[in-house]
Amino acid sequence: MTNTPADTIINVLDQVIQSADKPAHLHEPRFNGNEWQYVKECLDTGWVSSVGSYVNLFEEKLAEKCGVSHAILTVNGTAALHTALILMGVKSGDEVIIPTLTFIATANAVTYCGATPHFVDSDAHTLGIDAVKLDNYLAQNAIHSNGNLINKNTGKRIAAIVPVHIFGHACNMVALSTVANKYNLPIISDAAEALGSFYHNKPLASYGDISAVSFNGNKVITTGGGGAILTNDDKIAAHAKHITTTAKVPHKWDFVHDEIGYNYRMPNLNAALGCAQLEQLDTFVESKRRLAERYIDKFSENDAVRFIQEPEGCRSNYWLCAIQIHDAHKRNETLQSLHDNGYICRPIWKLMHTLPMFQNCPRMDLAIAGQLEQTIINLPSSVKLGLTR
């Protein structure tokens, strides 16, 4: 009798995950540091809202950790992306290049600007935007006009590229920046999943003209809900802070707002949690990499399943461990068996261009993303599963 993919995967999971840790979820948060102390201090002092010492402290520590000059905290990663797009000049009527294989927030943030997502294909190795395919596509489908890049088919301006570092694995940023330079497009990096990852020995979240990270409950570290904009540009940082705090002009008592702003500032309570979590980022990533190594070790013994490893030049945080099965038709039954055995695994997201609100958006051939979408399964990836034992 031949083994099904489910048999193979369950056999590996049984060896890597202790039964006491079942049901094993994709990613559980962990609060074993100074979380209680810092949050209690907010309650004791009354500084719970959008002003407070933890907001400033978290911004300072986060910028330092990510190797950038400025971090501006927001209420979530989607708000950080939305703000980053505005700051990079994305306007109503524009198109923004994003992968079809991403979490919904990337596409939603583009539409909040009144812009349209323009979907591009992925690279099977990095899971991120295929830079070569994008280059060829733009060469055929876009023209420069009055300093803008115009989509020949729609007549609309293409305003930016948003690479997404899926599961913490870096896109080929060397190739992508070459393409971005060639077409004079800013890179807004969706690094929501990439905190703690490195690319060519620098924090991955520091790449791009501006980037956004997330501290949602299921991310590497969490503030409950939260996000941040990262930039090296002093002026953009100041503008980021301004429009995320309702664009209020500083004044002792008067309410003067000088442009459309947003109530996107992270509250002090969440920032307190963030300070405590950031202190543990390195040990969390170590643990997640240890778990990935255990999976790699066990999956290397068979070739029915491909464990997705960090691409060259990237030291991944392995936010979510993932495998690819060969037979797409077996995906759903595999997921069902995994669930039945206490492994709460999930498929990757549905491709954005297949969702009702994005079906009519411009796009290139998306064949590789299609294959990835049908065959990828995420495995339990919580920090606790990789602790030394």
Ligand SMILES: *Cc1c(COP(=O)(O)O)cnc(C)c1O
């Ligand atoms: C989590 C995530 C976001 C958005 O973050 P939220 O904090 O949930 O708003 C954006 N993009 C990607 C790829 C993500 O995984």
